[in-house]
Amino acid sequence: MVMKHSAIDNSHKNGHVVQVSGLVKLYDELRAVDGITFSVRRGETFGLLGPNGAGKTTTMRMLAGLSPATDGSVMVAGMDVAKSGRDVRNEIGVVTQHDGLDTTLVVHRNLEMHGYLAGLSYRDSIRRTKEVLGFFNLETRANASIHALSGGMKRRLAIARAMMSSPQLLVMDEPTTGLDPQSRNRVWEQLGALKEAGVTIIMSTHYMIEAETLCDRLAIMDHGNILDIGEPDEVVEHHVGAEVAILQLSENATTEERAALRRQLDAEGRDYSEVGPRFLVTAPKGTKPEVATLTGLAPMRVTYRPAHLEDVFLFLTGRELRDE
Amino acid sequence: MSTQVAFLNQTRSELRTFAGIRSRSISALWLRHWFAFIRFWKYAIAFLFVEPVVMMIGVGVGIGRLVPTVPGTDIPYPEFVAPGIIVGSAMFVPMVECSMGAYNRMENQLYDTQLTAPLSILEVLIADIAFGTTRAFISMASITVIAVAFGWINEWTVVFVIIPVFLVSVLFGAIGFLFSSTAPHVAFVTLVFTVVGTPMFMFSGIFYPFEVLPDWARTISNFVPLAPAVNLSRAFSTNVYEPGLIWDVLFLIGMIIIVLPLSYILLKRKLIK
Numbered sequence: 001m002v003m004k005h006s007a008i009d010n011s012h013k014n015g016h017v018v019q020v021s022g023l024v025k026l027y028d029e030l031r032a033v034d035g036i037t038f039s040v041r042r043g044e045t046f047g048l049l050g051p052n053g054a055g056k057t058t059t060m061r062m063l064a065g066l067s068p069a070t071d072g073s074v075m076v077a078g079m080d081v082a083k084s085g086r087d088v089r090n091e092i093g094v095v096t097q098h099d100g101l102d103t104t105l106v107v108h109r110n111l112e113m114h115g116y117l118a119g120l121s122y123r124d125s126i127r128r129t130k131e132v133l134g135f136f137n138l139e140t141r142a143n144a145s146i147h148a149l150s151g152g153m154k155r156r157l158a159i160a161r162a163m164m165s166s167p168q169l170l171v172m173d174e175p176t177t178g179l180d181p182q183s184r185n186r187v188w189e190q191l192g193a194l195k196e197a198g199v200t201i202i203m204s205t206h207y208m209i210e211a212e213t214l215c216d217r218l219a220i221m222d223h224g225n226i227l228d229i230g231e232p233d234e235v236v237e238h239h240v241g242a243e244v245a246i247l248q249l250s251e252n253a254t255t256e257e258r259a260a261l262r263r264q265l266d267a268e269g270r271d272y273s274e275v276g277p278r279f280l281v282t283a284p285k286g287t288k289p290e291v292a293t294l295t296g297l298a299p300m301r302v303t304y305r306p307a308h309l310e311d312v313f314l315f316l317t318g319r320e321l322r323d324e
Numbered sequence: 325m326s327t328q329v330a331f332l333n334q335t336r337s338e339l340r341t342f343a344g345i346r347s348r349s350i351s352a353l354w355l356r357h358w359f360a361f362i363r364f365w366k367y368a369i370a371f372l373f374v375e376p377v378v379m380m381i382g383v384g385v386g387i388g389r390l391v392p393t394v395p396g397t398d399i400p401y402p403e404f405v406a407p408g409i410i411v412g413s414a415m416f417v418p419m420v421e422c423s424m425g426a427y428n429r430m431e432n433q434l435y436d437t438q439l440t441a442p443l444s445i446l447e448v449l450i451a452d453i454a455f456g457t458t459r460a461f462i463s464m465a466s467i468t469v470i471a472v473a474f475g476w477i478n479e480w481t482v483v484f485v486i487i488p489v490f491l492v493s494v495l496f497g498a499i500g501f502l503f504s505s506t507a508p509h510v511a512f513v514t515l516v517f518t519v520v521g522t523p524m525f526m527f528s529g530i531f532y533p534f535e536v537l538p539d540w541a542r543t544i545s546n547f548v549p550l551a552p553a554v555n556l557s558r559a560f561s562t563n564v565y566e567p568g569l570i571w572d573v574l575f576l577i578g579m580i581i582i583v584l585p586l587s588y589i590l591l592k593r594k595l596i597k
C-alpha cells in the first residue's frame with residue numbers, strides 16, 4: 001500500500017533555495033505532475049527518484065523555467081519561475097537528460113559559447129573554460145570533436161557546461177544514466193566536490209546507489225505524485241525496516257508450494273515482493289521480518305541482508321514495467 | 325569546512341535587456357553559428373560561393389549566348405539575370421539555415437540546451453535569422469564581385485542591393501522556421517525547397533520578364549514574394565528606378581510583418597511544452 005503521509009514536506013519554511021507548491025502539469029489528458037509540494041535547502045543535494053514516466057523530468061523542466069506549469073508555483077532563490085524564468089535561469093545551471101552538446105563545435109567552444117551566452121565576457125568565458133575543463137578532467141580533450149568523446153566524457157562536459165556560469169543551484173536530469181561504473185564514480189566524485197563547495201544540487205536518477213551516495217534527502221515519485229520524501233535512511237527505515245528476509249525457494253519447490261507461500265504472506269498482510277525464485281519479505285519500522293510461519297510451506301533457504309533504497313523503491317512503485 | 329572550487333567564486337553576470345530583448349543572447353548565438361560555420365568552411369564556401377557563381381556563369385555565359393538580349397529590349401541577358409540571382413541566392417541561404425539547420429538543432433536538443441541559459445525564444449529566432457542574413461550578405465558579395473568582374477553589373481548603386489537582400493533574408497528565414505517548427509520528420513522540412521524555394525526562383529522574374537508570361541501566370545507572379553526583391557535588385561544594379569519600387573519594399577515589409585510573428589508562435593510552441 002502506497003503511503004502519502006509525508007508527501008508534503010513542511011520541514012522548513014526559510015533558508016530554502018527551491019520551494020515547489022501544488023505543482024501540476026497537464027499534457028492534454030495526462031497529469032504528468034499531479035500537485036506535488038517539496039522544498040530544497042541551501043547546500044542540500046536533493047534527489048527525485050521514480051520509474052520512467054513518474055514525472056521527474058517534467059518537474060525538473062518546470063523548476064528550471066523550461067516548461068510552464070499548469071498550476072501551482074515554483075520559487076527559486078526567492079523568484080517566481082512563472083514570472084521571472086529568465087532571471088531564474090541566470091542563477092542556476094541545468095543539465096538536461098540528453099547531453100545536448102553542440103556537435104558542430106569542439107569541446108572548448110561548447111563551454112566558451114555557453115559561458116558567453118550566460119553573460120560572461122568573452123575573455124572571462126575563455127578563462128573559466130580552462131578552469132572548468134581542469135576540474136572535470138577534460139583539459140586534454142579541449143580541442144577534441146564531441147564525437148570523439150566517450151559517454152562519460154560527454155556527460156561530464158554537459159555538467160561542466162552547466163557550471164560555466166558559477167551557479168549556486170545545479171539541476172540535473174539523470175546525470176549518470178548510461179555510464180559505466182568507472183565513469184559514474186568519476187561524476188560522483190566531482191558532484192561531491194561541488195556539494196562540498198556549497199552548491200545546491202537537485203537531481204533525478206534511476207540509480208538507488210547514486211541517490212544513497214549523493215542525496216541528503218530524496219523524494220520518490222510515481223504517476224506524477226510524491227509517494228514519500230525524506231533522508232534516505234529514514235525512508236528505508238520507515239518502509240522496509242532494517243533488514244530484508246530472503247526466502248530462496250529450492251529448485252524442487254512446486255507451483256502449488258509457491259502459491260501456498262504467497263497465500264500465507266497475503267493472509268498475514270506481509271509486505272513482500274517476488275524476484276524469480278526468491279521472496280523478499282520486509283517489516284517496517286525497524287523490526288526484523290519474522291519468517292517462522294513461512295518456512296514450512298515450501299523447501300527454502302532463509303537469509304537476511306540490510307534493507308536499502310531499492311527495496312523501498314520497488315515497495316512503493318511496484319514491479320510493473322513502465323515506458324516513457 | 326567547504327571545498328574551494330575556483331570557478332564557483334566568480335562574479336555573476338547581470339542581465340541587461342532593452343525592450344525585453346537581451347542583446348547578449350543574440351550576439352552569443354550568432355557567434356556560435358559563426359564558429360560552427362567557419363569550422364566547416366570548405367563546405368560552406370561550396371554552398372555560398374561555388375553553387376551560385378557556377379549557376380550565374382552558366383546562365384549568363386551559356387544562355388546569354390543563345391539569347392543575347394532580353395527580347396524587346398537592348399538589355400544583355402546576363403545583365404538582366406545577375407541581379408535576380410543575387411536575391412535568389414539570398415533567399416536560399418537563410419531558408420536553409422532556418423529550416424534544415426534549425427531542424428537539426430531541434431533534433432539534437434541543442435535549442436533545449438541553449439534555453440537553459442537566460443535567453444528567450446524570440447532571441448533565438450532573431451539570432452538564427454540574423455546569421456542566415458549574414459550568410460546571405462556573404463553570398464551577395466561573392467556573386468556581385470563576379471558579376472562586376474564580367475561587366476554584367478556596372479553601377480555603383482549595386483551596393484544598395486543589400487536592402488532587398490536583407491528583407492528577403494528576414495522573410496525567408498522566417499519562412500524556413502515555419503517548416504522546421506512544424507516538421508514531424510526531416511522529409512517534411514525538405515518541402516520548403518520544393519514548394520517555396522524552387523517556385524520562387526523560377527517564377528519571380530529572375531530569368532525572364534513577366535511580360536512573356538500569359539495573363540493568368542502574370543497575375544500569380546504579382547504575389548510571389550521574391551518578385552519585389554528581384555525588381556529592387558534589378559533597379560539598384562542598373563540605377564534605373566520606377567515609382568512602383570516603393571510598393572515592392574512595402575510588400576516585402578508587409579510579408580515580414582505577417583510571417584515573422586507566425587514563425588515565432590510556431591517556434592515557441594515547438595520548443596516550450
